[in-house]
Every structure is written in C-alpha cells, then in structure tokens.
Amino acid sequence: MNITKENILAKVNSxxxxxxxxxxxxxxxxLIGGKNISNPFLAEKQDTPSFNIFPAMGxxxxxxxxxxxxxxGSCFDxxxxxxxxxxxxxxxxINTDMNLFLDNNTNIVVTAPSRPxxxxxxxxxxxxxxxxxxxxxxxxxxxxxDWAFWEKFKINKETLDKFNVVALASYSxxxxxxxxxxxKAFGGKLMxxxxxxxxxxxxxxxxxxxxxxQFLGIKEANYIFGWKHLPEKDDLVFITGGEKDVLTLVxxxxxxxxxxxxxxxxxxxxxxxxxxxxxxxxxLYDNDATGVKQSKHLSSLYxxxxxxxxxxxxxxxxxxxxFAQGGTIDNLQALIDETIKTPLSEIEEVEKFIYNAVELMxxxxxxxxxxxxxxxxxxxxxxxxxxPDTGKSQFARQLCIQVALGIKDFIGxxxxxxxxxxxxxxxxxxxxxxxxxxxxxxxxxxxxxxENLRFMFADTxxxxxxxxQLEAALIEQPADLVVVDSFGDIFKGGDTxxxxxxxxxxxxxxxxxxxxxxxxxxxxHINKGAYRVAPGQEHIQGGAGLVQKVxxxxxxxxxxxxxxxxxxxxxxYCPKEYKQNSLELKFSEETFLFSTEGxxxxxxxxxxxxxxxxxxxKYNELEEIANTIFGDKLxxxxxxxxxxxxFTGKSVATAKRAISNLKKLEIVVExxxxxxxxxxxxxxxxxxxxxDDDDNDIDF
Numbered sequence: 130m131n132i133t134k135e136n137i138l139a140k141v142n143s144x145x146x147x148x149x150x151x152x153x154x155x156x157x158x159x160l161i162g163g164k165n166i167s168n169p170f171l172a173e174k175q176d177t178p179s180f181n182i183f184p185a186m187g188x189x190x191x192x193x194x195x196x197x198x199x200x201x202g203s204c205f206d207x208x209x210x211x212x213x214x215x216x217x218x219x220x221x222x223i224n225t226d227m228n229l230f231l232d233n234n235t236n237i238v239v240t241a242p243s244r245p246x247x248x249x250x251x252x253x254x255x256x257x258x259x260x261x262x263x264x265x266x267x268x269x270x271x272x273x274x275d276w277a278f279w280e281k282f283k284i285n286k287e288t289l290d291k292f293n294v295v296a297l298a299s300y301s302x303x304x305x306x307x308x309x310x311x312x313k314a315f316g317g318k319l320m321x322x323x324x325x326x327x328x329x330x331x332x333x334x335x336x337x338x339x340x341x342x343q344f345l346g347i348k349e350a351n352y353i354f355g356w357k358h359l360p361e362k363d364d365l366v367f368i369t370g371g372e373k374d375v376l377t378l379v380x381x382x383x384x385x386x387x388x389x390x391x392x393x394x395x396x397x398x399x400x401x402x403x404x405x406x407x408x409x410x411x412x413l414y415d416n417d418a419t420g421v422k423q424s425k426h427l428s429s430l431y432x433x434x435x436x437x438x439x440x441x442x443x444x445x446x447x448x449x450x451x452f453a454q455g456g457t458i459d460n461l462q463a464l465i466d467e468t469i470k471t472p473l474s475e476i477e478e479v480e481k482f483i484y485n486a487v488e489l490m491x492x493x494x495x496x497x498x499x500x501x502x503x504x505x506x507x508x509x510x511x512x513x514x515x516x517p518d519t520g521k522s523q524f525a526r527q528l529c530i531q532v533a534l535g536i537k538d539f540i541g542x543x544x545x546x547x548x549x550x551x552x553x554x555x556x557x558x559x560x561x562x563x564x565x566x567x568x569x570x571x572x573x574x575x576x577x578x579x580e581n582l583r584f585m586f587a588d589t590x591x592x593x594x595x596x597x598q599l600e601a602a603l604i605e606q607p608a609d610l611v612v613v614d615s616f617g618d619i620f621k622g623g624d625t626x627x628x629x630x631x632x633x634x635x636x637x638x639x640x641x642x643x644x645x646x647x648x649x650x651x652x653x654h655i656n657k658g659a660y661r662v663a664p665g666q667e668h669i670q671g672g673a674g675l676v677q678k679v680x681x682x683x684x685x686x687x688x689x690x691x692x693x694x695x696x697x698x699x700x701x702y703c704p705k706e707y708k709q710n711s712l713e714l715k716f717s718e719e720t721f722l723f724s725t726e727g728x729x730x731x732x733x734x735x736x737x738x739x740x741x742x743x744x745x746x747k748y749n750e751l752e753e754i755a756n757t758i759f760g761d762k763l764x765x766x767x768x769x770x771x772x773x774x775x776f777t778g779k780s781v782a783t784a785k786r787a788i789s790n791l792k793k794l795e796i797v798v799e800x801x802x803x804x805x806x807x808x809x810x811x812x813x814x815x816x817x818x819x820x821d822d823d824d825n826d827i828d829f
Contacts, residue, residue: 132220132231134205140229143191146204147182149227150211153423168195170210172338174418212390213342225350226393264302264345266322266329268295269314278319278334282373282449288380291358292372293324300331302345323354323372332372351396355379355386359406365465366407367436368395368427370414370447377449378413381458385413400431409469411436416446416604428476436468439605467607470547471646497702500609500648501528501542504681504703507609508646510639511681512616514653514669516660519693521685522558523721525612525652527570529553532610533582534574540695540714540725546609547646550581552602554595554611556588556618566721573720583608592621596637603645613638614652617670631674639678655684663736664696664711686735691716693723696732711735748794751787755796755806763803 130136137146148160154169165178179197184190194201202210208219224231271286275296279289297320301311314320323330328346355375359366367378367385378385384407388395395403403410410433414420421437428435438447442454451461475498498507505511515521529551531539538544555563563584571578583602587595599611613619620634635651642649653675659668664684666676676682682699696711697703710729717724758764758772766788773784788804791797798807 130231132217132224134220136231137220137223137229140231141223141227143204144182144184146223146227147191147193147207150204150208151182153419153426162191168198168200169419170200171198213339214344218344218348221348221350222389264300264329266295266300266324266345267298268322269298271296274317274319279376281453282377283452284373284376284380284449288376291379292355292376294372294376295322295324296320297322297331300345325349325352330372351399353386353388353399355384359384359386362406364408365411366403366409367411367413368403368433369412370420374413374448377452381452381461395427395431400433404431404433409434411465411468413438413448416441420446421604432473432476434468434471434473434476436464437604438464440601467548475646499545500532501539501544504542504683504697504700504707505648505650506680506702507545507547508642508648509680510635510642510649510651510678511683512651512653512669512675512679513683513685514655515685516655516657516687519685519687520716520721520723521652522614523566523570523716524685524723525614525650526553526566527722528650529582529610529612530567530570530574530576533579534576536574536576540712540723541727548581548607548609550583550606550608551610552583552585552599552608552612554585554587554599554613556590556595556613556615558614559588560586569719569721573717573722587618592619592634592637595619596641600641603641603647607645608647611642611647611649612652613649616651616653616675620671628674628677631671632678635675635678651679661736663734664694664698664732666698669698686711688713688735691718694730694735695725696735708732751790751794752796754787755791759797759804759806761806763800763805765803769804 130139151160151166151169155164155166160166160182162183163181165181167174167178168180175197177197180193180195180200182191182193185192190203192201192203193207200210205216205219205223208214208222209216212219212222214222223229271289276286279285297314299311299313300320300322301309303309312320319334321332321334323332325348328344328348330348331343331345333341333343354372358379363384365384367383369375369378369385369387371387375385375387400410410431412424412427412433412435414424414435416438424435424437427433438451441450441456443450445451445454448461497503499505500507513521513525528539532544532546532551533549535546535549536544553563558566563586567578583606585595585598585602587598590598595613602608603611616634619638621630621637638649638651654670655668656670659665662668664686666682666684668684669676669682676699679699680701681697681703684696684698686694686696688694693714693716694711695714697707700708706729709732711732712725713728713730714723714725716722754773754776757776758769764772769788770781770784773779773787774781777783788797792799792804795807797804
C-alpha cells in the first residue's frame with residue numbers, strides 16, 4: 130500500500146494521530162476531547178490554555194482548534210505545522226513514527242487537507258514535469274561572518290566539513306502548487322544547508338522560528354543526523370535536540386545524533402543497537418518544557434540516562450547555548466559523571482500508571498534504598514516534628530551539612546548520598562541568623578564549608594515561588610536532600626485540620642522529590658497538648674492528612690538537661706526496633722550538634738500522661754478568645770472587658786480574671802497603655818504547668 134492520506138486513515142484514525150503527536154504537550158496518556166492544553170505551536174506556555182481536539186460534526190474526523198489564536202486544522206495539518214513539513218513529508222513522517230509500514234515510494238497524493246487545492250497531481254507526474262531533483266542549492270565560500278557564527282558555539286571547520294554543512298548564496302525549489310521560487314542571501318543574510326545530495330535541510334539561523342528550517346527533496350526514511358559518523362563502539366553517545374547541537378558536541382569531542390525532532394521516538398531496534406554499541410546512551414534535550422518532557426519520555430521508554438543542563442544565561446536552552454555562554458568541557462563532563470551514576474534500574478517511569486501483574490513481577494526484586502539507612506528513604510517526603518527548642522532545625526541542618534560534606538555517619542547511621550549535595554529552605558531564619566548557626570555547626574564538626582550545600586531564603590516567598598525556585602535549583606544541580614524549615618510556612622490552606630489541604634501540600638513537594646530522585650524533609654511542630662506525652666504520630670500538627678502522605682515521620686522530644694530522643698513514629702520500611710524504641714541523643718548548646726552513644730529507650734517510657742484534658746480545653750478556649758478579641762490590634766482594659774462579656778456572655782468579674790490570666794500566661798503583653806497578642810512567645814506546657822492545682826496565680 131502506498132503512503133496516502135486514505136491508506137494512513139485505513140490503518141490509524143485521526144484521533145490516534147493527534148494524540149500521538151500531542152503527547153509531549155499534556156499530562157494524560159490519552160488526551161480527552163474538548164480538554165484545553167497549551168498551544169504546542171507557541172514558544173511560551175499559554176497562561177490560559179485554549180487549544181483542544183474535538184470530533185467534527187457529521188464526519189467524526191478529529192481536528193484541533195485554539196479559540197485564542199484561531200489555529201485549527203486536521204491531524205495532517207498538525208504534523209505539518211509542528212514539524213515544519215510539506216504534506217507528503219508529513220505523510221511519510223506519520224508512516225514512520227507510528228509504524229504503519231506503508232510503502233515509501235513516490236506515489237503520494239499532494240492534496241493537503243484543509244488547505245487550498247489547486248489540482249490533484251502525484252509526485253511521479255510532478256517529477257516528469259520538472260528536473261529530477263526538484264530543487265537546487267547554490268553554495269558559496271565561508272566568510273568571516275560565517276566563522277563568527279559557528280565558532281560562537283565552539284563548532285569548528287573540521288566538523289562542518291565532516292557533516293557537509295555548506296554556506297548558501299541561494300536555493301530554488303517548487304512550492305506545492307508546482308510554481309518555482311528562489312531564496313537569496315541578500316545583505317549578508319546567513320543561510321546554510323545540511324546537504325545530503327538528493328535532499329537537504331535548509332537552516333536560516335536568524336529567521337523567525339516558523340521559517341528557520343526547510344526540507345528540500347524527499348528525506349530518506351528513518352534518517353538520523355550524525356548516525357553514519359558514529360564509531361563502531363565507544364563509552365558515550367548523546368541523543369540531542371538538533372543538528373547544531375550535534376555539531377557542537379562532536380566539535381568538543383563527544384559522539385552525538387539527533388532525531389527528526391524532539392518529539393520523535395527512536396525505533397526499538399535503533400535504541401537497542403545504540404545500547405549495544407555504547408556503554409552509556411544519554412538524552413540531552415533543550416531546557417524548555419517540550420525538551421524536558423520528551424527527554425524524560427525517551428529516558429523512561431528505552432531505559433537510558435537523561436542529562437539536564439543547568440540554567441544558562443541570556444535564556445539559553447541547549448548545549449550550543451551552553452558553550453556560547455561560557456560553559457566548559459570540564460563542567461559538562463562533571464554533569465555527565467553525575468548523570469551516569471544513577472543505575473538504569475532506577476530511571477523513573479514516566480506517564481505510566483497502570484501495570485499488569487506480569488509487568489510487576491518481571492521488574493524483579495527491588496531493595497529499598499536509603500539516604501540514611503535504615504531510616505530516611507532515598508526519595509519521597511518525610512517530616513521531623515517536635516516542640517520549640519528541641520533542636521529539630523539544628524538536627525535537619527546538621528544532616529544537610531553532613532550529606533554535603535560526604536561524612537558517611539550521622540547519629541550512628543550510615544549516609545548513602547548519590548550527589549553529596551543538599552538544599553536548605555529557610556522560611557523563618559534570615560541570612561544573618563543562618564550564617565551564625567552554620568558557623569557554629571561547622572566549627573563543631575571541624576570542617577570547612579562546601580558549595581554542595583545551598584540555602585534558599587524564602588521568608589517572603591509564597592508556596593508557588595518556593596516550588597518554582599526549588600525546581601530550578603534541582604535542574605541546575607541535583608541534590609540528595611532538601612529541608613523545608615518550616616512546613617507551616619509553605620502550607621497552603623487555612624485549616625491544618627483539613628486533611629485534604631495537608632495532603633495536597635505534601636503531594637506538591639512529593640512530586641518534585643520523585644522527579645528529582647531526592648528526599649524532601651519538612652521541619653514541623655507537634656500539638657501543644659502533646660508536649661509531655663510519649664511520642665506518637667497523632668501528635669504531629671496536621672494529623673492524619675500530613676502523616677499519611679509522607680513516607681517517614683520523626684518526632685524529636687526533650688529529656689533531662691541536653692538529652693533528646695529520636696523516635697520513628699511512622700516508617701513504612703523501618704525496622705521494628707526503631708519504631709518501638711527511641712534513640713537517645715546528646716545535644717550541644719555550644720555547637721548545635723547532635724551525637725549518640727547508641728542507647729535505645731522504649732518509646733512507651735518517654736513522657737507522662739498527666740490529666741491535662743479539662744485544663745487544656747480551658748487554656749485553648751482562653752487562647753481562642755484572645756485571638757478573636759485582639760487579632761492584630763491594641764485593645765485597652767475596659768474595651769477588653771466589654772468585648773469579652775459580649776463574646777462569652779459571662780460576667781465582668783470573669784472578664785477581669787481572664788485578662789489577668791492572659792497576662793500571666795504571656796498570651797498578651799502590655800503595649801502603650803493597652804494590650805496586644807504576644808507573637809514573640811509561644812506558650813508551652815513544659816516546665817511548671819500553668820494549670821497545676823497548687824498554682825493559685827492562675828484562676829479559671
């Protein structure tokens with residue numbers, strides 16, 4: 130069967146064609162009709178997506194439409210526009226990309242759907258009317274402008290000659306109506322051809338994106354630029370995003386190929402051959418949304434590595450821009466070394482959510498991997514919680530430091546980082562406070578700081594900005610551990626008792642952790658009523674919504690003097706001994722460091738179970754009333770008494786006792802002859818109990 134529109138639609142329907150080529154632009158396995166996604170033809174994502182596919186009334190043909198840009202057309206129009214192909218080239222691309230196995234000969238009908246139709250003519254008749262080649266290119270010698278352009282990307286003359294990249298004075302061809310046209314390089318305009326003899330690809334680097342590339346002639350099926358120049362065997366080969374990127378990599382001593390486009394897939398046999406010939410196959414695509422998504426797709430589909438370039442100045446996005454903006458081979462080699470450290474078995478599956486039982490069993494035995502064995506998992510989310518002043522922030526920062534320094538032991542457990550890098554997101558401590566705390570801990574460890582530990586000061590950021598900055602930081606340099614201190618500042622929801630809001634907050638960060646193969650550790654608080662109670666996951670603020678979503682929950686509690694207790698209150702894969710017992714730690718007030726002699730205490734023996742229930746309720750009631758009356762304003766004595774009586778319906782005498790108790794409990798403080806909430810002091814139930822029966826100063 131010949132490659133015609135009709136023969137293609139006999140093998141695959143219009144929906145499947147649209148869905149196949151739009152896969153890199155949405156997060157579903159199958160795009161739902163009428164569901165808006167960002168327009169794939171635009172360089173930037175739409176703030177309000179307006180592009181969708183739909184079945185046409187009457188015919189049932191699936192088409193695309195964007196009500197904001199007026200882009201519309203058939204599945205064939207989509208392929209032509211996405212790949213900058215003529216209609217017959219689009220038919221050939223669909224045949225190849227979707228494995229339809231139609232005959233790739235010249236008997237292709239040149240009648241583009243949804244476009245003006247002049248006359249039906251077939252390519253072999255067209256060839257009889259015109260010269261056999263149907264296009265001509267007029268070469269010229271390279272000049273200083275050409276060398277300046279290519280050398281900017283560290284591309285040398287030897288590579289240009291090797292890949293037959295020629296400078297053009299002009300080229301001529303025939304449009305789809307059969308009319309001849311000619312393009313000339315007027316005024317020093319740069320035009321080049323990747324010349325393959327019977328067909329060529331035109332490259333006009335400074336033209337608009339729509340006109341930058343053009344194919345002349347009929348490109349050979351399954352063509353891969355750079356393939357014929359690969360060695361028989363070697364350590365590394367890149368699959369990159371374009372011809373210029375191949376030239377850059379080859380000029381700098383690497384092997385590289387590129388497919389028809391970033392959205393194209395490898396043939397299975399091609400992927401297998403690459404893996405046989407090269408020890409490491411690495412996908413290196415652009416840093417834009419399409420490049421990142423498709424590189425993940427190829428990496429997952431063929432179990433090959435993917436390298437993510439760091440942020441490049443001046444909006445650079447590819448390996449050519451990397452070298453043009455001063456990137457070095459040494460730094461690139463360091464990125465390569467980091468990339469290929471990850472075992473292929475750990476490459477994350479992308480866009481696959483359903484597995485049958487056979488697929489699961491064929492994955493073989495998979496041992497749990499730990500960042501701190503056998504407690505902290507290598508990736509996912511975890512929380513460490515405790516009351517104020519137990520040192521939970523210092524604990525998390527010390528773990529960050531020791532991961533970054535490559536110290537393999539932390540409180541008696543082995544640390545197994547991949548990158549020896551960590552990020553600490555501070556939402557409470559500012560730069561000066563962090564410098565002081567860091568210097569104390571580094572002095573205590575007797576170590577010098579390294580660039581492997583990065584700090585993000587996010588005290589003025591909203592959750593969305595923190596997520597965006599974190600994503601960019603992890604793309605620039607991967608990390609083993611990210612600490613978020615504290616969870617309360619990144620929680621997006623008004624009520625911590627709302628399980629769904631808590632889960633959604635964790636889920637947002639958990640997704641980043643899994644994508645970047647790292648652990649995100651939240652620093653959080655426990656409920657005030659649990660300050661003297663034995664550790665338990667129910668005491669962590671946010672309750673079930675938070676604890677159920679994280680993989681690991683740790684409670685850090687206080688003992689006598691400088692003793693702390695490290696308790697696993699939830700750990701899916703932790704040994705039972707660390708769930709039933711707590712590790713005794715020593716905390717240094719001088720260095721803010723934790724150490725241990727390995728002593729385990731039964732968790733049930735920690736804390737007491739005093740009868741605070743009724744008194745806690747009175748305290749909480751009083752605190753709630755204070756929050757309601759004061760808010761962010763000053764309130765004098767007489768107005769407080771009036772508002773208290775109006776709010777509670779109680780007597781003036783009770784109101785006077787209430788303001789007295791609020792002062793003694795330091796819930797409010799005097800200010801300019803009035804009272805305000807004390808936001809600097811968090812009242813705790815440690816030390817002397819404010820509700821002890823023998824404390825006659827507090828009278829409810």
